[in-house]
Amino acid sequence: MNQPAALHLTLLLGCLILAGCQPTPTTPVTPSPSPSPTPSSIPTLTTDRPDNSITYNPNSSPPQLVVRSARGIGQAEIGLDGGSLPAGTQIQLFLQGLEAFQLSYGDLTIMASLSSIDGQVRQSMLVANDPAGEQPLTPNSAYWLDIQINSTDPTIPLKDGYFTISLPADFYHASPRSFSIRWIDFYR
Template identity: 45%
Template sequence: MNRLKTVTALAATLVLLNCGIANAGDQEKPGVEVKLRSERDTAKIVVADDRVQISIRSAKGIGDATIRRIGPSWPECVVLRLHLKALEDFRVSGGDITLHASLSSYPSTPRIRRWKNDEEEILLGKESEYWMPIKRFDAKGDPAAEIPLKDGWIEIRLPAAFLAEQPLEITLRWIDFYRG
């Protein structure tokens, strides 16, 4: 296995362990299906037990996707990996709820902001049931401090409260500060 595949496999395992998955791997019947608007974008789904990781590579840095659940309920843990350099705007909508996030483009002090619906002036704190943990990783799968990310990704774990109403579909929209 070449180094890139090893790093990718290790990073996927670490993310899934964070959701409580010990033996991550592809299954024939994932709990979700992903439809991307752009034919140039790609998505990979990794499923284990009641957890799913969706890795999205965006060719232009601007895109959207629809994620549809298969079965009566969403997996317990849904982790998104956006292979971007920074995050000017991120939106995830399901039912009556839209969650937003932004990861600043300032290399020395990247800030992450989160808010619900269109209330950008009311930021979500860690105590909110809609808090989305957002992490940055470099190409090696190590936590990244600097922006723009170089061949890394932004990881977002969807909050359980967001998925609690069991919408059939959720939509994602993203804009990379450094889109190309």
């Protein structure tokens, strides 16, 4: 046998012997599960101006998106790349009034207003490219936004307190990757 062939054979034999000397594990090794998107993923939050802010409180019961707006007019984009918001998530708006609110996801925009004159809530929805146009909503609709005033004195303009908006049932069914909100406390 020539020298290079003998060297290759010796190295191969050495590798086989070393491989056979590996200890046998006493406990089976199981691969760790890969992470999956969870409802508790932290969303990406951006606002249109520095005097507007939005924060996410996942440990609140229910979880909350909290909006503060010094001027009372603004918008925010919420990205849900890593998961979804837990069912029951609420939006808290620290405003003195709520003349207009919009929630947009997918090709749908839900519009709501709470009249500062008579306290009536009016809601409608608009689907992009739908020839039917804007459609009024009723409280039994899957698109209805439950709006509550949380204040010791619910008279508008609110001196303290905030508005709570529960996301509609369709939002959780649609499970959007992102959505936006817009608000106006009072028309000027």
